Structure formats: structure tokens, C-alpha cells
Amino acid sequence: MAVDTLLETPRTRAAPLRATKLRVNNLKKQYGQLQALRPTSLEVGNGEFLTLLGPSGSGKTTLLMMVAGLTAPTSGEIWIDGRIATDLPPQKRDIGVVFQNYALFPHLSVYENVAFPLRMRRLDNATIDREVKRLLDIVELSKMADRLPRELSGGQQQRVALARCAVYGPSIILMDEPLGALDKKLRDQMQMEIRHLHKRLGATVLYVTHDQGEAMTMSDRICLMRDGGIEQLGTPAELYHQPRNRFVADFLGGATFLKGTIAGEDEDFVIVEQHGQAPFKALRPVSKFTKGEAVQCMIRPQNLSVSRGQSAGLNVLSATVTDSVMTGTMTEHHVRLADATTVVAVEFTTASSLPRQKGESVQLTWRPADTISFVGSDLK
Amino acid sequence: MSAVDQLARPVNPFRIKLSGGILLLPILAFLFIFFIYPLFSMLAISAFDRSGALTFDFYRQALGGRTWSIFLNTLSISLWVTLFTVLLSYPVAYYLATSKGRSTNLILIIVLLPFWTSALVRAFAWMLLLGRNGVINSTMVNLGITEVPADLLFNLFSVLIGMVHALMPIAVLSMLATMQNIDRNLHSAAATLGAEPGDTFWRVFFPISFPGVASAALVTFIVSMGIFVQPSLLGSPRETMVAQLIIQQIDELYNWGLAAAVSVMVLVLSVIIILIFDKLLGIASISGTQQAGGASGKAMRSITAALGTATVAVSRAIRRALPQRKVKEGAFRWVLAVPTLLIVLFLAAPTFFLVPVSFTGSSFMEWPPRGFSLQWYEAYFTSPVWREATVRSIIVALVTATASLAIGVPAAFALTRSKFKGKAIVLPYILLPIVAPNIIVALSLFYYFSSIGLVGTDIGLVIGHTVFAVPYVVLTMIATLSIYDQRLDQAAWTLGATPLTTFRLITLPMIKVGFVTSFLFAFVRSFDEVTVALFISPGLSTTLPKRMWTEAHHSVEPTLAAVSTILIIMVILVITASELLKRRGLGR
Ligand SMILES: Nc1ncnc2c1ncn2[C@@H]1O[C@H](COP(=O)(O)OP(=O)(O)O)[C@@H](O)[C@H]1O
Ligand SMILES: [Mg+2]
Numbered sequence: 001m002a003v004d005t006l007l008e009t010p011r012t013r014a015a016p017l018r019a020t021k022l023r024v025n026n027l028k029k030q031y032g033q034l035q036a037l038r039p040t041s042l043e044v045g046n047g048e049f050l051t052l053l054g055p056s057g058s059g060k061t062t063l064l065m066m067v068a069g070l071t072a073p074t075s076g077e078i079w080i081d082g083r084i085a086t087d088l089p090p091q092k093r094d095i096g097v098v099f100q101n102y103a104l105f106p107h108l109s110v111y112e113n114v115a116f117p118l119r120m121r122r123l124d125n126a127t128i129d130r131e132v133k134r135l136l137d138i139v140e141l142s143k144m145a146d147r148l149p150r151e152l153s154g155g156q157q158q159r160v161a162l163a164r165c166a167v168y169g170p171s172i173i174l175m176d177e178p179l180g181a182l183d184k185k186l187r188d189q190m191q192m193e194i195r196h197l198h199k200r201l202g203a204t205v206l207y208v209t210h211d212q213g214e215a216m217t218m219s220d221r222i223c224l225m226r227d228g229g230i231e232q233l234g235t236p237a238e239l240y241h242q243p244r245n246r247f248v249a250d251f252l253g254g255a256t257f258l259k260g261t262i263a264g265e266d267e268d269f270v271i272v273e274q275h276g277q278a279p280f281k282a283l284r285p286v287s288k289f290t291k292g293e294a295v296q297c298m299i300r301p302q303n304l305s306v307s308r309g310q311s312a313g314l315n316v317l318s319a320t321v322t323d324s325v326m327t328g329t330m331t332e333h334h335v336r337l338a339d340a341t342t343v344v345a346v347e348f349t350t351a352s353s354l355p356r357q358k359g360e361s362v363q364l365t366w367r368p369a370d371t372i373s374f375v376g377s378d379l380k
Numbered sequence: 381m382s383a384v385d386q387l388a389r390p391v392n393p394f395r396i397k398l399s400g401g402i403l404l405l406p407i408l409a410f411l412f413i414f415f416i417y418p419l420f421s422m423l424a425i426s427a428f429d430r431s432g433a434l435t436f437d438f439y440r441q442a443l444g445g446r447t448w449s450i451f452l453n454t455l456s457i458s459l460w461v462t463l464f465t466v467l468l469s470y471p472v473a474y475y476l477a478t479s480k481g482r483s484t485n486l487i488l489i490i491v492l493l494p495f496w497t498s499a500l501v502r503a504f505a506w507m508l509l510l511g512r513n514g515v516i517n518s519t520m521v522n523l524g525i526t527e528v529p530a531d532l533l534f535n536l537f538s539v540l541i542g543m544v545h546a547l548m549p550i551a552v553l554s555m556l557a558t559m560q561n562i563d564r565n566l567h568s569a570a571a572t573l574g575a576e577p578g579d580t581f582w583r584v585f586f587p588i589s590f591p592g593v594a595s596a597a598l599v600t601f602i603v604s605m606g607i608f609v610q611p612s613l614l615g616s617p618r619e620t621m622v623a624q625l626i627i628q629q630i631d632e633l634y635n636w637g638l639a640a641a642v643s644v645m646v647l648v649l650s651v652i653i654i655l656i657f658d659k660l661l662g663i664a665s666i667s668g669t670q671q672a673g674g675a676s677g678k679a680m681r682s683i684t685a686a687l688g689t690a691t692v693a694v695s696r697a698i699r700r701a702l703p704q705r706k707v708k709e710g711a712f713r714w715v716l717a718v719p720t721l722l723i724v725l726f727l728a729a730p731t732f733f734l735v736p737v738s739f740t741g742s743s744f745m746e747w748p749p750r751g752f753s754l755q756w757y758e759a760y761f762t763s764p765v766w767r768e769a770t771v772r773s774i775i776v777a778l779v780t781a782t783a784s785l786a787i788g789v790p791a792a793f794a795l796t797r798s799k800f801k802g803k804a805i806v807l808p809y810i811l812l813p814i815v816a817p818n819i820i821v822a823l824s825l826f827y828y829f830s831s832i833g834l835v836g837t838d839i840g841l842v843i844g845h846t847v848f849a850v851p852y853v854v855l856t857m858i859a860t861l862s863i864y865d866q867r868l869d870q871a872a873w874t875l876g877a878t879p880l881t882t883f884r885l886i887t888l889p890m891i892k893v894g895f896v897t898s899f900l901f902a903f904v905r906s907f908d909e910v911t912v913a914l915f916i917s918p919g920l921s922t923t924l925p926k927r928m929w930t931e932a933h934h935s936v937e938p939t940l941a942a943v944s945t946i947l948i949i950m951v952i953l954v955i956t957a958s959e960l961l962k963r964r965g966l967g968r
Contacts, residue, residue: 068568068572069571069572070568070571070572089571090568090571090572091571091572091573091574091575091576095572096572096573097568097569097572099565099568099569101563101565103563103565103566103568103569105566105569105570105584105588106588107587107588108681112681116570116573116575116583117573117574119583119685120570120573120574120575120576120579121574122689164573165573168573168574174572
């Protein structure tokens, strides 16, 4: 992974500017006592691939279904193409939805399923035939046109659902965990196909998943949600490198968290003290902090290295190796710190980075600039 | 389902095969001895004369003159009944399947009310409503709408009303079974793909629900061909149906051969209809795995497409005609809710008119009731004949329910939990008594019992009732068991519980509701049963329905209204109890 090049320019890799396609304004959904979606605002650019990511129950489906017009919002507005769409029925919104279980019509053939939206628009048979065949070609299902949905594999059903959703050229496509039911290999393949389809159609996509890997691979931007609200919205790189709080840092990619207290400041950095261990430097927390406040510092595994010596300007902690495994391209070192915290450091496997011995004393080193610290409410 | 099946796999397959066989043996043997064998031996009578020589005389009789015209009459009445039953049941089932909330449950209970209420009681209710001194006529005369009472009773109209009323609950239930399996997401999908409600209904919902409609029609038609209570209480001689003919031949003329020949004709017709159904839709479609495509699929598609287009056009026109007011989404539901409510009222209301009449001071069933008296209750409670009949009915029903559970529950376990060859034919075999016309089953049992001395005995009654009740027990228990997650049992085993302990502590508490429902089902089937009782409990040792039936032919006294009221109260108590139980069961 080209970690270093990403690191040099994290702030410059923002999404290109686009005209706003979809705007959600203070949208809220209340189910009795439960707030499924807290007042939420969001803009999606034309042609953008935006993913709603979050643990189950975080309100992703609720938000998506309100955009689709299948669930009525408690309050707030939805704008599509600069026109208010809050009260429009689904069929007037120029959207397409791919449902989690595909929702293919079980009594209609593949061909008729894809033709359905065109028949609803009362197009003539010749046009319908042409368009259906074109889409079936794109998803490579021309040979399956006469089959019933249940005679297809999961991946094929998924492609029919995509074709049916794309055939009438909706300008916004909504997908709710469309790959949830597929196995890993098929999922990877379909991720690529959906991306290709997105490029080919130029449609705006609002995509829901709880899989961070999938979100990182596919999205222009990710909207990370928790408990019915947005935690952070940005490009995958922004979320990865500049997580706003501990939850975001934890949800996207593995990370080590070191706990301590803020002992002092040094320009862009703070000095963090730990009980019984050497102090280290970390980037200043984004939120306000005071001296002596509890802090947690996040370091990605690939930024940690294990060595015997020391080098100037790096943070150093003594550690004991508990395990060391070569997994192929990467070598994982599991080490224990003096306060019994276990930490994983990941290095490229090179001739010099041989696995360490169990029980070996080593120095854990990393750059202060790779240390992101959270205080106060950002710790939750 | 398949995940559960696979998990069930590791258990010794030999044991499963063996236990599946043992669990099924009692019900298979029982139905063979008391259903299949009697049926075939009775059929033999139709083709042999007294000396045992092959003869077609009975068929010649059956195919000519009055018998043949009654046969055709039965066909045409059954067709009309099927048509109206299906047309009226569909909106109710649709409403129940597509709405949620408390009102749905209430409507379902009301729809099922007539299902639990005695067929005789319901027929009496229609006599009271439609009679010359009945509710409708006296209301119309009092309001000055008509001068003289209209002839509403004893004609085709009253027979159709009575039969449709009797058969609708079953039709609603079989449609509901299919409709409830329709993925709610399909509605949402259709809406996002640009379909308006009218299109969604005709092109998506209706075609998928069609197998449910077809099986409802099938069951309705076959059951109506064997019905005699409604045509004989609500009709004139012109509406005589084959079941009445069969009873007449046995009761009055002792003409076994002709009765058997007519039975064979009805049975053959039923089989033909089932085969046609299978050819067009596949019997499998009853269980919801229908096939599309083919000629019938295409025809269906163009019909539903046309209906969809028409509906959308009409609703657009209506919307255009009302330009000022915004037509709300809920409007569509209201268009549906009003007729549904009327139909539900039609189902539930009639029997309640019997309640005030049971307190009348006059000695006729007439409307409005005159004065107030408890004499009809007194007549019921002090008459040894009524009391004995009631006690016998209760005992027979209790024993029937117990016996049905004893052989039905193991069979349901075998059918849901183990895999064996021939599983696909076992279930239809067990359900056969539901689709065979009751009158024919009763007749064949009568013939068989008279050869082994069981006529006039309570054990004979129990056996006959069990034949009818056990399929319902198996169906109910299968429904309960198939949603039961078997991994719970496996978890209990791995946690150290023996199979028996697991059954007692885990399985039983969870399927308790199914048990109680099955028991009630079987109890009510037996308690309400009149066909078998008609043949097998002659003379004084009768059941309550048989007694009511005899009484109704004798003189229509308000005692019948009093008995009916007691039965209605019983049914309401039973339904309330089972609802409370269900709620407690779900509330855990
Ligand atoms: N129809 C509903 N009625 C009541 N609560 C609901 C309903 N739909 C969703 N919820 C609740 O709203 C919250 C958010 O749900 P959802 O949007 O489905 O989450 P996600 O898709 O992120 O898993 C959950 O707590 C869920 O239980
Ligand atoms: Mg969801």
C-alpha cells in the first residue's frame, strides 16, 4: 500500500467539486421513544459515490429509505436537483433502489424483471426490448433472460437487481447492503462491477454498508454514522488519517490506543505521560484540552516499528515480544509494554525484518506526527 | 430452513429413518383403516349387485332423471358459491395481509368467528334473518319500504348466502397463507421502479397471490359439493344437492348402490378438478412454490397488465377530477377498508341476532322478539334429551381432540424434523380427509362400521371425528414446528440436557401455543360435526348438533336460539382464552 504518498498529501485529496444532486436538510426520524435518525444534514454531489457506513442500528437504512420516499420523515427536508422532494412519492423521485434481498419479482423472468420499470413508463415494446437487452449485456446475463429469479445464483440475482435499477437511467441509485448476502470472493468481484457500472452510468450513488473495507474500496466519500447521527463525513483518506474521534479511528482500520495524561505542549505536539513508562509526543488534540487531562493516542499498526536501536525525533517505548508472525507481504510483531498493554506493529517483510524471538526485549518506535490524540468527549 | 436441515444432519441417519417411520405409523395406519379402506370398499358397492355380480344399474340410475339433474344442480350451485366466496374473500385476505396493527388481529378474530361457530347455528341465523317474520322482512315492513314480506328464504339466493357465509373463513385463510409470504419489499421495489399502486397490485401482488386464490377456489368447490345443511335448511326442493340425495337414499330408501354410485361420481369429479388444478398450477403451488412462464403465465401477464393499466388510468382520472384537494396515499387503503369492513360485518353479525330471540316470550323464532322469558333456556336445561346430547358431544369432542393430538403431533414432528423417502406424498395423504367431501367419508364409515358393529357407539363417533380433525392438528403443528428454531434443542443437548429433558424444558414450553390451538381446533371440529353423527349416532344416543338438526326439521322453536346462544358464548370464551394465551406466549 502506498501509505507514504498518501501521508504526504492528506489534505489535498478532497473530493472534486460537483454540483449538488441530493441535499438532506435536518432530516429526522422518530419511532416512538427511539430516535432512529437525529436531525441530519448531508449533500451529495452529482455523479458522486457516497457511502453510509456504520454499525448495525446506526440509522443507515432509515436515512436511505427516507431519501427513497419509502419511509416518511418526522421532520426535515429532502432536495433533489434543487427541487424539494420531501413529499414526492418514490416513483416521482428519479431514483433507483437496490434492496438488500434484491426484491426481484419471483413470478417474472429475468427479462420481465428488467423490463418492469420500462413497462411502468409505458414505453413501446421495441424500445423496451432494446434497453433490456443492452442492460442484460452489461451485466452479462443475456443467456439467462428467460430464467426465473430463483433459478439464479446469488451473484446473478444481484446483477439482475442492478440491471433492473439501472435500465431506466435513474439519476440517483440507492443501495442498501447490496452485497450483504454474498460470500467474500463474490463480494470482491461485485464491488468492482458496481464501481464500473457507476462510472459507465454516471449516476449518483448512495450506498449503505457496515463493512469498512467495502466502504474504503468503493467510495468517493464516506459518511460514518453512529446512534442515528453522523460522526464524520469525508474521503476515505480523511477518515483514515484524520479521524475526528476515537470511534472513527477504531471503526476504520485497526489501531493501537495508548492511554496517558497531557504533561505539556511543544509547538504542534503535546507531551503524553504514562504511568511507569517514558513520555512520548503526539499531535495536539483537535478539541480543547488542559494540562493533566486524560488522553488517548492512536497509532496505526503500519506506523509502528520494532527495533533494537533508537533514532532521533522518534517516540520510543521499551517492550517485550510476545509473538512474531510473517503473514506474507507483512510481518506482524505482537509486543507487550511495561504497563501490560499489548500492541501490534506491522512491517513490510524484507530481508532485514526477520521475525523476532519470543521474550526478546525491543524498542517500539514511531513518529510523533503519526500519533493522533483524543481528549474529552472525543474518547467515547 | 435448509440451515436447520443441515444442522440436523449429524444425528445418526439410521435413527432418524426409524423414528420417522415409528412416529408416522399410527396416523398412516389409522387413516388407512378408517378412511382409505372404507372409501374403497364403499365404492365397490356401486358396481356390484346383491348377488355380487358386476352391474352398471346404479350408474344407469345415477346418470338419468332426477339424480342427474340434482348432480348438475350441485355443480352449478358449487360454482356460484365458489365464485362469490373467492370474490368476497380476496379483499379481506388482502387487507389482513397488507396492514398491520391491532385492528388486523381483531378482524382476523372476527373472520374466524363463523369458522368456530357451529354450521347449524349459522344456518339458523340466516333462517331468522331471511324468514317471512325475520329480521329483514319485519324491518322493511316496519319502515314501510314494502307492504308484504318478501320471499327471501327457501330459494337459490338464501342457499348461496348460507353457503358463502359458511365457506368464506376457509377461503380467507388459504389466501392469507399465500399472501403473508409475499415479500413486503416487492411493494417498495415496484414503487421505486415507477409503478403506481394500481400497477403494483395487478402486476406484482395479484399474480403472486394467485396460487392462494386457486387453492381457496379448489377447497371451496370441493367442500361445497358435499354440503347438505345449508341447502336443506335454507333451500327449497329445487336446490337439492347430492349430499341430500345420498342421505335420502340411505335414510329412506336403503338404496346403497345408488348412494355409492353418486358418491363415486362426486369423488371422480373432485379428483378431476384437483388434477386440472395440478396441471395448470402444480399442487406445489398450494405451498407457494409456483411456476411462471408457459402459456398460462403469458396469458396471466397480459391480463394483469391490462387490469393494471386500466386501474392506473381510472385513479389518474379521479385524481384529475379532484384537482384542489390533494389525494393522500392513505386514500387507497380507505377504498379497500370500507368493503372489507362490510364483508367482515356480513361474516360476524348474523349469528348475534339469535341472542335476543332466545329470550322471546313467543313460541316462534320471529323478529322482533316478544316480551322476555327464560322458558327456552329452561326447556334446554331441564330436558334429559338435550342434556344427554350435550354431555355426549363434550365427551366425544374431548376424546377426539386427545386422540388427534396423540397421533397427529408425532406425525408433525416426523414431517418437519426428519428426512425420508416418500415424505412428499405423506403430507397430501394425511390432508386428504380435508378435501374429500364429508358426506362421502361419513357414508363410507357408516357402511364399514355396520359390518364391524361400531354404528351407534361413541367410539365409532370418536373414530369418525378423528378422521376429520387430525389433518387440522397436523397442519397446525407443522406450522408451529417449522418456525421453531431447532438449534435451541441442539444448544440444550450440548449444554448437557437429555433429549427428554430438552423436550420438557425447551421444546414443550415453546410449542405450547400450537398444542392448545390444535386441541381447540380438534375439539371444535368434533363438537360441531353433524355429518358423521347423522349416520353413526342414530336414535336416542345423539350428539348436540345431530339433536339440533333433528329439531330444526321438526319444529323451529326458540329452544334452538337458546342452544345457539350458549354455543356462541362458548366460542367467544374459547377464542378469548386462546387469544390471551397467545399474547402471553408471545409476550415472554
Ligand atoms: N419500523 C421501525 N420501527 C421502530 N424502530 C425502527 C424501525 N426501523 C428501524 N428502527 C430502529 O431504528 C434504528 C436504526 O435502524 P436502521 O436504520 O435500520 O439501522 P441500520 O440500517 O444502520 O442497521 C434501530 O435502532 C432500529 O431498531
Ligand atoms: Mg440496515
